[in-house]
Amino acid sequence: MKKIKSLIVVFFCFSAVCLQAQSGWTREAKGLYLQASASHFSSNDYYTTEGRLADQGSTFNTSAFLIYGEYGISNRLTAIVDLPLVRLNSFSTTETVGGVGNIQLGVKYRLLKNFPLSLQVALDIPSNDGNNFAQSKNANDFGEFDEINLPLSDGEFNIWTTLAASHGFKNGKSYVSAFSSVNFRTENFSNQFQAGAEVGHLFFNKLYLIGKLKIQERLSSENNVQSGSFLFGEGTTFTSYGITSMYKLTDHLNLVAQYSDYSGFLVERKNIYDGGTFSLGVAFEL
Numbered sequence: 686m687k688k689i690k691s692l693i694v695v696f697f698c699f700s701a702v703c704l705q706a707q708s709g710w711t712r713e714a715k716g717l718y719l720q721a722s723a724s725h726f727s728s729n730d731y732y733t734t735e736g737r738l739a740d741q742g743s744t745f746n747t748s749a750f751l752i753y754g755e756y757g758i759s760n761r762l763t764a765i766v767d768l769p770l771v772r773l774n775s776f777s778t779t780e781t782v783g784g785v786g787n788i789q790l791g792v793k794y795r796l797l798k799n800f801p802l803s804l805q806v807a808l809d810i811p812s813n814d815g816n817n818f819a820q821s822k823n824a825n826d827f828g829e830f831d832e833i834n835l836p837l838s839d840g841e842f843n844i845w846t847t848l849a850a851s852h853g854f855k856n857g858k859s860y861v862s863a864f865s866s867v868n869f870r871t872e873n874f875s876n877q878f879q880a881g882a883e884v885g886h887l888f889f890n891k892l893y894l895i896g897k898l899k900i901q902e903r904l905s906s907e908n909n910v911q912s913g914s915f916l917f918g919e920g921t922t923f924t925s926y927g928i929t930s931m932y933k934l935t936d937h938l939n940l941v942a943q944y945s946d947y948s949g950f951l952v953e954r955k956n957i958y959d960g961g962t963f964s965l966g967v968a969f970e971l
Contacts, residue, residue, distance in 0.1 A: 707849050707862065711762065711794070712757030715756075717755070717756055717757075718756075719969045720753045720754070721750070721966055725746075725964075726745075726747045726748075726962040727747075730960060731957075732956065744776065745774075745958050746774070746776070747775075749772045752770055753765075758792075761798075762794050763794075764791075767788070767791075772785070774817070774836075776833070782817050782819045783837070786837050786838060787809045787811055788809070788810045790810065793805040803849050804847070806846050809844075811839065811840050811841055813838050815838055817834065817837050819833055836916050839916070839917045839918060840917075841870060841874060844868070844869040846866065849864035850863055857887075858887040859884070862882065863880075875903045875905040875919060878902045878903075880900055883898070884896050890933075892930060894928065897926065899926075901922055902922050902952055903920055915956050921955060921956045922956075924949060925946065925948070927943060927944055930942050937971060939970070941967065943965075944964075946960065
């Protein structure tokens with residue numbers, strides 16, 4: 686059963702569009718998990734801050750190469766790092782701008798010895814001041830090239846606090862997890878609330894399939910003074926769903942693939958481009 690739990694923990698570590706480790710389990714002391722993944726998103730369906738679908742006429746694209754890691758400081762305390770080494774943003778009508786995204790450093794502590802309930806605190810460190818302008822490919826009617834801000838970072842510190850619980854079933858092949866998070870933002874941005882759940886099952890002792898559901902709401906009913914690029918996330922709300930697969934290549938190496946998308950059936954889509962994100966990565970566990 687201990688081995689099964691160790692395998693299960695791997696699947697909470699998959700990160701793309703941020704995907705963070707949202708489970709009640711922590712790593713064993715000196716246990717190591719590393720994942721490298723690439724993701725891509727493309728859409729021209731933009732939902733305004735009022736929740737209205739507005740076809741922008743120009744497709745927004747974003748791609749990223751990410752490194753995610755966990756290390757067991759003790760059996761109950763895990764250190765976490767999430768590093769977007771390269772993030773590329775563009776519209777179909779603009780040049781591509783790129784750089785390093787926000788760096789996240791965190792710790793997760795298992796609150797109970799006999800039940801996987803954990804509290805995680807993570808700090809988002811901005812990689813720049815939130816300004817990264819892309820120039821249009823073609824000149825406007827005045828012969829000038831327009832610019833639009835496509836930031837790789839929101840330029841502010843975030844503190845994420847997450848409470849998560851998990852349960853592994855007696856068959857040793859299935860589990861469920863649930864979590865809730867609050868993102869305490871600075872620089873006059875609105876705080877955010879997230880909650881979600883996932884269920885996973887191991888097939889053929891080689892392939893894990895995991896279904897995920899998550900919502901995000903803003904924790905303010907007032908219009909915030911912050912605005913600007915939708916990439917800052919001010920007033921962004923959504924329901925997201927996805928499926929993750931992890932295939933065991935060796936005892937220590939796994940192939941990870943994920944698809945996620947947005948919906949408005951629980952929380953309305955606001956200030957967000959709606960579309961699917963595809964991710965592919967490899968994971969190493971020791």
